[in-house]
Amino acid sequence: MRFSKKGRVAASLIAVGAVVALAGCTQSDPTAPETDGDTNAMSDTIVVGSFAFPESEILGEIYAQALEAAGFDVDTQFNIGPRQQTIPALQDGSINLIPEYNGNLLAYYDTEFEERTTEDVDAALVDAVAADDLVVYDSAAAEDKDAYVVTSEFAEANDLTEIGDLAGVQPFVLGANPQFGELGYGIPGLASVYGVTDVEFVPIEDFGGPDTVKQLVDDTVQVADIYTTSPALVAEDLVVLEDPENLIAAQNIIPLASTAIDSEELAAVLNEISAALTTDDLIALRDRVEGDEQASAATAATDWLTENGLL
CATH class of the missing domain: 3.40.190.120 (Osmoprotection protein (prox); domain 2)
Incomplete structure (x- = not known):
């Protein structure tokens, strides 16, 4: 069954209450992904999560809408909370995909990491997240970091x-x-x-x-x-001001997913998004949602995907 945009937007309204459910979700939880009879076997539905701030929800909508357009069954669980909640949610199947920030994600696994550039941080992430049965795809040029x-x-x-x-x-x-x-x-x-x-x-x-x-x-x-x-x-x-010495580590947008849903088809959709997404795009998207227009995250995502030929 395909989830409609209306259904996904409704799901995204689950905020504070969903945090508790996601942190300790079991298969009896109505917000958890369905199973096919085996409690360890997840359904084919991809559940896209987000952190509890507008930019992350916009990115979650971009992932969800692009995947839905590519033929995937998609649901959303937005506004979850910090990594102390999103990582366990990825591990227990409450969600299985989330837009992340490569530098902060690496810091979650290694507080003393020394990698600074996008390439080095991405490379270190591959092994770091694998320990939790997670996988990262291509990072975007878009960065949200201190400056x-x-x-x-x-x-x-x-x-x-x-x-x-x-x-x-x-x-x-x-x-x-x-x-x-x-x-x-x-x-x-x-x-x-x-x-x-x-x-x-x-x-x-x-x-x-x-x-x-x-x-x-x-x-x-x-x-x-x-x-x-x-x-x-x-x-x-x-x-x-430019930072040629990489004082501030890379914070590129990067998709983080459970290995249970990893596939070439999924990677192709997400990598295409990353290839198109720039920091200027994120500024404009945030301005539409957080500024005077007060556009919904879903609307801003749809427009960006359409403008970039991804929808």
Whole structure:
């Protein structure tokens, strides 16, 4: 049986209540994938999950709709929660596919990982996730990760294109989440990797959100940690400084699936999505869903897939 778009959207409305069910789901759970009589044999339905934030739901919709169009039976369980819940859900079959972030996923398995580039992180992930009977496919060029961001005016006035160029504008004020003062890619890494040491650090609690953006635009801080898919980058004409030394590890979008559903046909659909998806696409998709338009994740996904010839 094919699941209609209406059915998938309805399933995606399960939020906080679904978290508990997914964390300890058994085959008696009505939200669990069906079996064919053998409690260890899953049905052919692919259940796409997502983390509990809009970008992940949009990506989940993109995966689900593309797979459905390719002839797969698809259901969704969105807004699950953090990896402490999504990984067990993948293992027990509550879901069997989710859009992930390669760097953070590798950190889940190895908190001291040293890989920085997309290629190295992806390669390390293959063995890391295999231990949990999981598989990753091709990662996208699209990344959602921390970034050192300045206003276009500040960049032009000081000829800034890379993080290392900040050495020429010391001292300056940097605003970021409180943990940034101790993180390896934060203040310590800024000094050890790029030699930028004369920095006044201002903790801001909203993790690159509106308050951080406001303080940057108002010149309260001259540099801020803002995620690379934030719609504010376009709305406020902000500049992401390049990171040639890979201070900040790759955070590419990557499909993570259970080996139980692994197939060449599945990989082909997901790899085609990854080949088309860019960071600019994620910014635009988030803006449609989180901005004034307030489009649904399903609508934004449908439009993106159609525009890219994938639907």
